[in-house]
Amino acid sequence: MISKLLVHSWLSFWRSKTLNRSLATTIFTWFMMGLLMLYALGLGVMLPKIISKISPDKDSISVLNGVLIFYWMFELLFRIIFQRNVTVNIQYYLTQRISGYFLAHYMLLKSWANLFLLITVLLFAPFAFGTIVGSYGLAKGWLWLGFLFAVSLFLHHLVIALHQLTKGRSLLPLVLGACILLAAYVNFAGYADFTFITKGLMAVVLVNPLIILVPILLSVALYFYDSRFIVGNLYLDSLPASTKVATEGVSSWISHLNSYGTIGQLMALELRLIWRNRRSRPIIIMSMFMEVYILYALITMSDVSVVAMFLLFATGAVMVNYGQLLFSWESSYFDFLMTRNFSVKTYLTSKFILFFSFSSISLIIVGLILVFIDTSLLYEVAIWYLINCGVFIYLIIGGTMIAPKPLDVNGPVMFNYEGMGVFQFLLVIPFMVIPLVVNLSLDYYLGNYWRILGLVLTGLLGIVMYKSMLANLAKGFSKRKYKILDGFRE
Amino acid sequence: MIKINNLRKLYGKTRAVEIRQMHIPTGQSFGLVGNNGAGKTTLFRLILNLIRPTDGEVLIKDKPVALRDEWKAFTGSFLDESFLIGFLTPEEYFNFIAGLQRVSTVDLDSFLNRFEAFFNDEVLGKRKYIRDMSKGNQKKIGLVGAMIGAPELLVLDEPFANLDPSSQIKLKQILLDEQETNKTTMLISSHDLNHVTEVCERIVVLEKGNVVKDISDTSNVLAELEAYFA
Numbered sequence: 001m002i003s004k005l006l007v008h009s010w011l012s013f014w015r016s017k018t019l020n021r022s023l024a025t026t027i028f029t030w031f032m033m034g035l036l037m038l039y040a041l042g043l044g045v046m047l048p049k050i051i052s053k054i055s056p057d058k059d060s061i062s063v064l065n066g067v068l069i070f071y072w073m074f075e076l077l078f079r080i081i082f083q084r085n086v087t088v089n090i091q092y093y094l095t096q097r098i099s100g101y102f103l104a105h106y107m108l109l110k111s112w113a114n115l116f117l118l119i120t121v122l123l124f125a126p127f128a129f130g131t132i133v134g135s136y137g138l139a140k141g142w143l144w145l146g147f148l149f150a151v152s153l154f155l156h157h158l159v160i161a162l163h164q165l166t167k168g169r170s171l172l173p174l175v176l177g178a179c180i181l182l183a184a185y186v187n188f189a190g191y192a193d194f195t196f197i198t199k200g201l202m203a204v205v206l207v208n209p210l211i212i213l214v215p216i217l218l219s220v221a222l223y224f225y226d227s228r229f230i231v232g233n234l235y236l237d238s239l240p241a242s243t244k245v246a247t248e249g250v251s252s253w254i255s256h257l258n259s260y261g262t263i264g265q266l267m268a269l270e271l272r273l274i275w276r277n278r279r280s281r282p283i284i285i286m287s288m289f290m291e292v293y294i295l296y297a298l299i300t301m302s303d304v305s306v307v308a309m310f311l312l313f314a315t316g317a318v319m320v321n322y323g324q325l326l327f328s329w330e331s332s333y334f335d336f337l338m339t340r341n342f343s344v345k346t347y348l349t350s351k352f353i354l355f356f357s358f359s360s361i362s363l364i365i366v367g368l369i370l371v372f373i374d375t376s377l378l379y380e381v382a383i384w385y386l387i388n389c390g391v392f393i394y395l396i397i398g399g400t401m402i403a404p405k406p407l408d409v410n411g412p413v414m415f416n417y418e419g420m421g422v423f424q425f426l427l428v429i430p431f432m433v434i435p436l437v438v439n440l441s442l443d444y445y446l447g448n449y450w451r452i453l454g455l456v457l458t459g460l461l462g463i464v465m466y467k468s469m470l471a472n473l474a475k476g477f478s479k480r481k482y483k484i485l486d487g488f489r490e
Numbered sequence: 491m492i493k494i495n496n497l498r499k500l501y502g503k504t505r506a507v508e509i510r511q512m513h514i515p516t517g518q519s520f521g522l523v524g525n526n527g528a529g530k531t532t533l534f535r536l537i538l539n540l541i542r543p544t545d546g547e548v549l550i551k552d553k554p555v556a557l558r559d560e561w562k563a564f565t566g567s568f569l570d571e572s573f574l575i576g577f578l579t580p581e582e583y584f585n586f587i588a589g590l591q592r593v594s595t596v597d598l599d600s601f602l603n604r605f606e607a608f609f610n611d612e613v614l615g616k617r618k619y620i621r622d623m624s625k626g627n628q629k630k631i632g633l634v635g636a637m638i639g640a641p642e643l644l645v646l647d648e649p650f651a652n653l654d655p656s657s658q659i660k661l662k663q664i665l666l667d668e669q670e671t672n673k674t675t676m677l678i679s680s681h682d683l684n685h686v687t688e689v690c691e692r693i694v695v696l697e698k699g700n701v702v703k704d705i706s707d708t709s710n711v712l713a714e715l716e717a718y719f720a
Contacts, residue, residue, distance in 0.1 A: 255582075258589055265589045269575070276577040276619070336573040339538050341562040341590050409577070410621075482542040489572075 001098065005106055008092075029415050036115070040122040047127045061131060065202035066195030070187075072151060073180045079116060079159040080173050081282045082414045086111045086160055086230070094234060104230040108223060111160065112153075115414075120152040121145070140206055147205050150215035157222035164229050173285060181292065262342045266350035273329055277409035279416060280322070280329060287318040291362050292369075298381075299374055308439040309432045311384040315362040316392060316431065319355045323396040324427055326351065328419040331406035331488040338485065345474040348397060352466060355393045359385055383455050384435060390462025392431065394469050399427045401473075401480050406488045491516040491643060491675045492537065496546035499532055499699075506532045507699040509546075514677070516642075519669055521690030522679040523715065529699040530679040531569060534647050537677070538567055550643065563591075566641035568632040568649070576621030580613050580631050583620060584638060591639030598638065605634050608660045625652045633661065637668065644668070645677045650685050658685060665689050683719070687712045 043050075051060040086107045093103060124145055133141035166172065187194045205211045254275075257268035274280045294310050294317065301307050313320065322329075330337060337347070363385045370378040400423075407419030442451035462469065477484075494512040498505070507529040514520050522530050535541045537548050539555040547554050550561040567573070575583055588598040602614065613627055620631060629652045636644060649665075650658050662685055668674045680686040687693060693711055695703035695718065703718065705711050 255585075258585065262590060265586060269578075269586060272582070273577060333572055333575045335540055335569065336575070338540060339562060339565070339567050339573075340587070343559060482540075485540055 001102070002106065005093070006110075009110065028420075029417055033115075033415060037118070037122060040119045041126070044123045044126040047123075048131050061135060062199050062203070064127065066199040068148075068198040068202065069194050070180070070184060072155065072198075073176075073183070075116065075120075075152065076155050076159070077173060077176050077180060079155055080162065080176065081285065083114070083116070083156075083159050083163070084111075084412060084414075085163050086226075090234075100231040100234050101227070103234065104227040107230065108157075108160070108227055111156070114156070116156065117149070117152055120148055124148050136206060139209075143209050143212060144202070144206065147202070147212045147215065150212060150219060153219045154215045154222065157219055157226055160226045161222055161229065164226070164233070173282075177285070177289060181289075262346050263350045263353065266342070266347060267354055270329075270350070270354055273409060274322070279407070279411050279413050280409055282413045283321050284318055287321040288362075288365075290317045290321075291315070291366065295366055295369060295381075298377060299370075307380075308436045311380060311435045311439075312388055312392065312431045314366055314381045315359045315385040316388045318358045318362060319388065319393070319396065320428060320431055322358070323355060323400065324424045325404070325407060325419045326396060326400035327404040327484060328400075328407045328488075329409055331404070331419075332409070334485060334488050338481065343474070344477050344481075345470055348470045348473055348477065349466075351397055352393055352470060355396065356389050356463075359388050359393075379452075383452060383459070386456055386459025386463070387435075388459075390459035394462070394473060395430060396427065397470075398473050398476065399423060401477055401484065404484055404487060491518070491551065492677075493549040493552070494537075494546070495549070497536060497543055497548060498545040499529075499536060499541065500544045505699045507536060507696075509533070509699075509701055512694075512701070514675065516675055517669075517673045518692055519665075519676040519678070519690045521686040521693045522677065522696060523681070523683065523686060523693060524679075524696035525719075527698075528696040530696055531647055532699075533696070534567075534569055534645055534677065534679065538565070538569075538645060561643070564642040565645065566636035566638065566643070567645040568636040569645070569647040571628065571632075573632050573635075574620050574628055577619055579617065579619055580623075581615075583631060583635060587635050587638045593639045601638060602634070605630075605664070608634070608657065608664060610657070626654060626657065629653060630657065637664075640672050641674065642672075643675045643677070647679050648681065649678060650680055650682050658682075662689055683712060683715050687715070 047064065048060055051063050055063050090103055090107060128141045128145035128148075132144045136144075162172070183194055186192050254268045254271050257264040257271070260267075274284055291314055294313050298307055298310055298314060327334070363382065366381055367378060370381065403421055403423045405419045405421055411418060438455070439451070442454065446454070492512075492514040494509050496511075497507060497509045499507040522533065524530050532541070536543055537550075537555065539548070539561075542556070547556065549555070550565070553560055555561055575586070578586065584598060584602065585595075587593075588595070593601070609627075609630060613623070613630060616623075620628060623631070629649075633646065633649055636646065649661060653661060665676065665678070666689060669676065676690070678686060678690060687708065691706070691708055693703070693705045693708075693715065694701055695705075695715070703714075705714065
């Protein structure tokens, strides 16, 4: 029986729409997964060196143990956002001669085959068998790694329970994410010390091996809680893919946009699209974190050329990551949009204002942080924000027109390259290359003053001329309209 | 209302639609029948400027649909689920269309009241997204959405399919009322010969993209169609 079910899930993976769009996408997906594994392993191997470089005068084991608190918090956050609901594809089996408990155990055990558990091992095994074994012996090395694995397993089952309870819709990721960032800031700015929690915990674990039973027992308890929950909810209407109640909170706020004419209506539609779909929402949330992270990287980096590559992303990550698939997000109802009573220019204007708002909100957030830390960096980010809005918005809107592919907005988030094509990937390159080239060459040939003046003027000019820019893009769109529609109907 | 000149749509070498001349006068209810693959949906998509014709053109109110957007202001259409926005509630979907058609909230409410029986208390106020509703209810939402703003031209592909018998009968009455009160020009395709002959005053039969019958005398149309398709 188990082998049959496993064959089914194997087939559903290989024959899925997401994967079978093209061979290139399949290869790319595997490539990215392999790369991620390789990165995790590489980072794991480098870990002792990295730690000794950051804090050379401290014991690297206790430093790593201390940081674990943040690792676990981030793991929890990523799991909440990305972990797939285990009961996702079992509706076919409900009417078959398979017992509910069997299904529940099958789904839960199968869920162990996931990237998070693997990454934990890849990331920490080198450290465990290198540094820990070196100081404490082989048994303690296994113990240390085993404890981390058990905690990961505990988080795994905790998130399954959370998903079942919240039905996947809550503000938890945002709240948790904000808390983590705050805690990390408080910790690393020196106002408080959270690292002593895991530092102490792991020190105790290394002395008392039996403590490893705590996360194991918690995992077992949660496992049985999860399985009981699943068995009790093996009905079509309690499966995750089924009926959900429409949310009110954010929606009522969004509906205010409706009073701003057709453009406002189109923006409200797009915001609802982002908020209510499984694939689009995490992209926005993750991109916001990415912007804050890039900011951190910008502050710590001193190399001018490297800084330049990330300048646009500091206020443009949300715009780029979402905008890459601009028209594809709406592929499922594009026919409808094209028969409705508004002009292409109006439609594109709504996209422009949306991206403009994304970037401006990012600038405000980034600015609030930078104003206390590094004002010269703030000027640089602000200058590139102008270029974002005055140049790159048009590049995104125009670029995504070339070959958009259909996608399922409610599809999975992780390693889902549905809708991605060569053009979508190429679109990102100018965002990294142009600031680099401009900053280096203009600085060299013209000097800093003229570089800043040139960039500011270009950006402002692009923003001021948005009407004629969008009119031109609208012409291009009208020419490509049938091709886009044909592509979406495939 | 609609004029078609030398319209042709080829997919590779396969001919999907080929119509030399056709004129659909204002206020006419025009029924399109034909077996699967006859080109009904393709013709509707050509009329709505969703696909590019290989040759020829479609004019709505004497303006080519491919070049001008004016027709969108007075045309309502529902072809398939790609006209629905799955992550909206029905109310939000109707509000969206009403906003685009410049229909006020009050007018929209009184408009929707007319469909209370048709909706059978399964559509409005359910706090459910359209993607989570049954095929039948989705169809109802699309059909009613197409009628918002009293369009002068209504294009519906297979409006009776997927509806339960009572809803089919109610829909027939709704379409007849619409013709009566608003003098709406209607383009309706259907596999159900009974319904389409009751609603439409002119029936056109398509076969492999060609018009093979164009019947305006409805006295004996059903028997004629049954003889043709038998």
